[in-house]
Amino acid sequence: MIPFRSPERPEHGGRLEAAARKWGIPRDQWLDLSTGINPVPYPIPEIPLEVWQRLPEPDDGLEEIIRHWAGAPADAVCLPVAGSQQAIMALPAVRKRVHGLGRVAVPIPGYREHGHAWQRAGFEVVGISAEQALADDLDWLASVDVMVWVNPNNPTGQVLMPERLLAWRERLERHGGWLVVDEAFIDGLPDHTLDPWAGSANLLILRSLGKFFGLAGIRAGAVLLERGLAKQFNHELGPWPVSGPTRYLMKRVLEDETWQAGALAKQQEASMRLSALLEQHGLGSLSGTLLFQTVQHSKAAEIADRLARCGILVRCFDAPQALRFGLPADEASWQRLADALSGIYICH
Amino acid sequence: MIPFRSPERPEHGGRLEAAARKWGIPRDQWLDLSTGINPVPYPIPEIPLEVWQRLPEPDDGLEEIIRHWAGAPADAVCLPVAGSQQAIMALPAVRKRVHGLGRVAVPIPGYREHGHAWQRAGFEVVGISAEQALADDLDWLASVDVMVWVNPNNPTGQVLMPERLLAWRERLERHGGWLVVDEAFIDGLPDHTLDPWAGSANLLILRSLGKFFGLAGIRAGAVLLERGLAKQFNHELGPWPVSGPTRYLMKRVLEDETWQAGALAKQQEASMRLSALLEQHGLGSLSGTLLFQTVQHSKAAEIADRLARCGILVRCFDAPQALRFGLPADEASWQRLADALSGIYICH
Numbered sequence: 001m002i003p004f005r006s007p008e009r010p011e012h013g014g015r016l017e018a019a020a021r022k023w024g025i026p027r028d029q030w031l032d033l034s035t036g037i038n039p040v041p042y043p044i045p046e047i048p049l050e051v052w053q054r055l056p057e058p059d060d061g062l063e064e065i066i067r068h069w070a071g072a073p074a075d076a077v078c079l080p081v082a083g084s085q086q087a088i089m090a091l092p093a094v095r096k097r098v099h100g101l102g103r104v105a106v107p108i109p110g111y112r113e114h115g116h117a118w119q120r121a122g123f124e125v126v127g128i129s130a131e132q133a134l135a136d137d138l139d140w141l142a143s144v145d146v147m148v149w150v151n152p153n154n155p156t157g158q159v160l161m162p163e164r165l166l167a168w169r170e171r172l173e174r175h176g177g178w179l180v181v182d183e184a185f186i187d188g189l190p191d192h193t194l195d196p197w198a199g200s201a202n203l204l205i206l207r208s209l210g211k212f213f214g215l216a217g218i219r220a221g222a223v224l225l226e227r228g229l230a231k232q233f234n235h236e237l238g239p240w241p242v243s244g245p246t247r248y249l250m251k252r253v254l255e256d257e258t259w260q261a262g263a264l265a266k267q268q269e270a271s272m273r274l275s276a277l278l279e280q281h282g283l284g285s286l287s288g289t290l291l292f293q294t295v296q297h298s299k300a301a302e303i304a305d306r307l308a309r310c311g312i313l314v315r316c317f318d319a320p321q322a323l324r325f326g327l328p329a330d331e332a333s334w335q336r337l338a339d340a341l342s343g344i345y346i347c348h
Numbered sequence: 349m350i351p352f353r354s355p356e357r358p359e360h361g362g363r364l365e366a367a368a369r370k371w372g373i374p375r376d377q378w379l380d381l382s383t384g385i386n387p388v389p390y391p392i393p394e395i396p397l398e399v400w401q402r403l404p405e406p407d408d409g410l411e412e413i414i415r416h417w418a419g420a421p422a423d424a425v426c427l428p429v430a431g432s433q434q435a436i437m438a439l440p441a442v443r444k445r446v447h448g449l450g451r452v453a454v455p456i457p458g459y460r461e462h463g464h465a466w467q468r469a470g471f472e473v474v475g476i477s478a479e480q481a482l483a484d485d486l487d488w489l490a491s492v493d494v495m496v497w498v499n500p501n502n503p504t505g506q507v508l509m510p511e512r513l514l515a516w517r518e519r520l521e522r523h524g525g526w527l528v529v530d531e532a533f534i535d536g537l538p539d540h541t542l543d544p545w546a547g548s549a550n551l552l553i554l555r556s557l558g559k560f561f562g563l564a565g566i567r568a569g570a571v572l573l574e575r576g577l578a579k580q581f582n583h584e585l586g587p588w589p590v591s592g593p594t595r596y597l598m599k600r601v602l603e604d605e606t607w608q609a610g611a612l613a614k615q616q617e618a619s620m621r622l623s624a625l626l627e628q629h630g631l632g633s634l635s636g637t638l639l640f641q642t643v644q645h646s647k648a649a650e651i652a653d654r655l656a657r658c659g660i661l662v663r664c665f666d667a668p669q670a671l672r673f674g675l676p677a678d679e680a681s682w683q684r685l686a687d688a689l690s691g692i693y694i695c696h
Contacts, residue, residue: 012587014403032402041401053389054380055362055564082430082591089586113586120583216403217592235468238437238461239360243430243591244565 001140002108002127006119010112013315013326014216025311031333032326034313036154036185036292038267039329041214042253047245056244062251066222069254070207076199077230080242080250083219084184084206088113090236091180091204092121095146098232099176102145107133109319111154111182118146130158141171150182151192155294155317155324157287159192166197173202184208184221188264188290198224211291212263213253218246267291270327273334278325281341294324303344310340349488350456350475354467358460361663361674362564373659379681380674382661384502384533384640386615387677389562390601395593404592410599414570417602418555424547425578428590428598431567432532432554436461438584439528439552440469443494446580447524450493455481457667459502459530466494478506489519498530499540503642503665503672505635507540514545521550532556532569536612536638546572559639560611561601566594615639618675621682626673629689642672651692658688 013034020027066078081087095102101122106115108127115125123146132140133149141147147168152159169179183205186193198205205224210216220242223233242250253259267290274293275286283295283303297303300323304316315324328334361382368375414426429435443450449470454463456475463473471494480488481497489495495516500507517527531553534541546553553572558564568590571581590598601607615638622641623634631643631651645651648671652664663672676682 015405017405017407035403044400052392052563052565055383057363057365059365083588085586085588215400217400219588219591238433240431240433240567243567243594245593246591
């Protein structure tokens with residue numbers, strides 16, 4: 001296991017105001033590829049006045065709609081949350097209340113808010129490498145109270161098969177351990193989601209809506225879990241954790257299967273185009289998901305800086321050194337990215 | 349001091365779905381007076397696509413707009429939150445992290461989420477009566493680590509003057525105690541708000557936007573506090589605590605001083621009309637704020653049930669027995685309330 005050290009606050013993409021200040025380029029002139037968010041958002045429908053006006057109500061049918069969309073069983077509880085971040089921050093409090101403190105394993109590299117939240121709450125956090133995640137011997141799980149996996153992982157794109165994760169869950173359950181699976185980037189991988197097993201003992205699945213539907217601003221996600229834990233989780237969230245307009249939009253987008261099918265096809269095409277473009281420009285060591293491609297490169301920071309000087313914002317990681325590219329929205333953006341990459345001499 | 353016992357989850361108004369089931373009246377046929385929310389909401393403007401699409405950014409100018417609106421000094425930090433509820437739930441965690449557990453005093457009767465949140469986090473919670481709040485001797489504050497006051501109080505309408513609250517703050521500061529003032533219903537009472545003292549040591553002020561602006565669905569509020577505590581508070585909230593559309597609307601409504609002046613005048617008129625109507629129908633022992641009137645009555649539950657049978661939902665309290673009425677939205681609603689009250693024989 002790898003030591004885990006969280007910064008005071010983990011960094012994130014999408015900070016255009018900060019980029020505009022740092023590189024002296026006005027906000028509206030940036031091509032922002034720093035997040036893994038579908039750049040073609042679900043069109044915002046008219047939202048009834050009542051939705052803005054009234055307190056959100058928990059019994060508005062949203063939970064059933066989430067269940068149907070996720071393909072979760074009838075006995076799973078499907079709680080809406082204000083983005084998976086809200087769930088990430090509530091999880092340690094729920095665990096502590098039910099079982100007390102303990103040891104939590106998170107993937108390294110991986111989405112850093114997980115380890116940060118557990119560490120802040122007083123848990124011991126250890127890192128699990130990509131290799132260890134693939135080990136056949138599961139004995140290492142005996143010393144873990146909560147195993148957090150991000151599937152596919154962000155930014156590495158590593159995907160584990162459900163069989164492996166279910167074996168982890170079973171091994172963890174023996175000593176009251178939890179398996180938390182963050183499926184923020186699972187869209188387009190129907191054979192990899194654990195949602196059909198939602199509601200199993202000690203399994204907590206986080207879904208995000210902002211990314212696939214291109215609506216990161218509304219803060220929309222869901223937690224799928226067993227009834228007993230759901231009650232604790234609900235208490236932790238308190239009343240009205242999700243705004244009325246967000247609940248309304250969640251219902252609309254989750255029920256619109258036609259839009260979903262079209263968006264998936266477009267994202268699949270764009271994803272292949274992005275990896276081809278990056279390879280063509282010498283950024284070949286690629287992994288990723290539907291919504292981003294990650295390139296390991298020893299000059300990652302330098303390339304990110306060169307792109308930023310052209311007004312293109314990408315996400316830069318330092319351990320290991322890597323760049324993460326989101327999908328361009330339109331032909332002009334594709335061309336702008338291609339031109340910028342052509343202008344940078346990249347050593348292989 | 350009075351013992352404080354919180355139910356598993358405090359109850360709230362605005363639960364129309366539940367009322368529709370309980371009384372067998374379709375949702376759209378109710379006159380909902382169960383919340384203290386301006387029934388004439390701020391008109392929702394067009395919201396730019398980018399706001400829905402992108403992650404919310406903290407450096408969008410909202411904090412300065414809140415400061416200007418609240419009249420808070422330059423050295424106060426003005427943090428947007430997803431409704432004052434989010435702040436109420438974060439406060440105990442911040443206090444615990446900085447000072448450890450201790451004793452918290454809350455008004456009884458008063459908005460129950462405060463005591464609930466502190467008790468859930470492990471603090472000892474005691475109740476302060478309306479009489480004790482008016483005591484000239486402040487020695488009782490020596491044994492209090494956090495004093496929470498709701499000004500004006502909900503549902504009693506009791507208002508304390510800034511001088512008294514500032515004396516509390518000073519007394520509490522001597523032993524590292526905090527004064528938390530929940531100003532959810534302070535609109536229309538410019539001489540009573542503590543906002544000009546925001547940023548003082550150990551003072552935390554909660555503001556709500558949903559009520560005065562009639563937009564409870566968007567979950568909008570603010571916390572005004574000193575810089576050191578604000579840093580801790582920010583960590584507790586994590587990234588993106590408030591959605592993009594909510595941040596956008598907060599900026600718009602807080603800058604629209606013309607609308608605010610008109611809304612205030614309308615609410616003042618409606619508030620007087622409501623108390624006159626209730627008195628006229630034998631519900632005379634009134635207290636309240638701009639946005640609700642509370643009536644103490646030994647038959648409160650029975651009257652609430654009679655009103656509900658007419659499809660009028662009010663909030664009913666049991667200790668002491670009281671009814672809380674929000675403002676009707678339009679002439680038809682006023683008439684409907686008047687008719688229903690006429691049909692109920694109320695013993696004086």
